[in-house]
Amino acid sequence: MLKGQRVTLRAITRADLPRLLEFNNDVEVELAGGGDPPMPQSLSRLEAEFDQSAAQGGRDGGGFAIEVDGRFIGQCALFNFDNTAHACELGITIGDKDYWGKGYGRETISLLLDYAFRLRNFHKVWLRVHAKNERGCRARVRLCRRRTLARTRMEQRQLR
């Protein structure tokens, strides 16, 4: 749905679940992502969660699969929507560690921010990151720069 130079953001499908399960059971990936402590997950639980949500119909909301070279490498999402403040949180996990540190996170965040500011009309997007997660902290710094840029552009448009 959202296409960058190398990264495509699309809906997560049932066929992605076995790989997602690998990511969710990888302690290194889970710790880097912060949040809840790592907990094991079975395929049946992951499928049940997916099926329950899919059975409601409608749209996926703010969640996307991250695809590179036709391969599912992780997921990202906008969530915790505050429609009054036009604010939301951004989350990203590249679960395939072979794809870490190659610029895919940077490109994914850029696509997601463009989507948030331009297509969903959010004015503020924020990200939680563990202080020891250097890649995550760098991504957060970049997000602050993009937010400032987007705000400036928006204000310039309003002034014209």
Ligand SMILES: CC(C)(COP(=O)(O)OP(=O)(O)OC[C@H]1O[C@@H](n2cnc3c(N)ncnc32)[C@H](O)[C@@H]1OP(=O)(O)O)[C@@H](O)C(=O)NCCC(=O)NCCS
């Ligand atoms: C954090 C994450 C999204 C970053 O994506 P990535 O594709 O691995 O990283 P990128 O190559 O896009 O680089 C992002 C930044 O980290 C820096 N970086 C890359 N590898 C690094 C390393 N080993 N140590 C320190 N900084 C590093 C890059 O220089 C870049 O900084 P810049 O934008 O100032 O140039 C990804 O590694 C990931 O999902 N990790 C697991 C889960 C996680 O940490 N989630 C984020 C929670 S906020």
